[in-house]
Amino acid sequence: MRANAPCRRPVMVHVEEPRLRAVMEGRREDAEALVAQLLPRVRNLVRYSVRADSDVDDITQDALIAILRGLPSYRGEGAFASWADRVVGRVTFAASKRARVERTRLKQDEEDESAPVLADDAPPEDCILRRRMEKLLDKLSEEQRRALVLHHVMGMSVPEMAEELEVPFETVRSRLRLGKAHLRELLFRQVGHEQVLP
Structure with missing residues (x-):
């Protein structure tokens, strides 16, 4: 499956302030547009951070939800992309930590998926x-x-x-x-x- 997936670099994301305000005001179409704009970068950052390809989509979805929910806490003091990257990092590392705890609890050997x-x-x-x-x-x-x-x-x-x-x-x-x-x-x-x- 991943063999045919397009390979993209994490691109810098520039989001206009009016779009951020519109998302915070609850405009669904702006939220969908923001998610579509962020998706490639978020997915690549998650993929670089986790070992199992099978976890990438779930963690990416969790990270995008966290960005949308956390948007009111973004104060505009720095680049939105940097703020979003930090949210992605926190979500990704929390998911990694949960996975490690689960593996330990179940006493299963870590399964490294073979490269595509x-x-x-x-x-x-x-x-x-x-x-x-x-x-x-x-x-x-x-x-x-x-x-x-x-x-x-x-x-x-x-x-x-x-x-x-x-x-x-x-x-x-x-x-x-x-x-x-x-x-x-x-x-x-x-x-x-x-x-x-x-």
């Missing part, structure tokens, strides 16, 4: 690279993966990450450093001397 097989009509080179990176991210610890996604995909600073994850500043830096090193090692093992990253 690429279709015969292979996607563009950058899509292949992103899929390769997703597979590599799946091999990192949850903490390292989360740190790399927050920093490099969501663009959060180390102090913002420390606050979001409720861990010390140095812990975040350590997770980033170790995650990058582990990712580099995995990438090198996978491709050897081939140049993959710019």
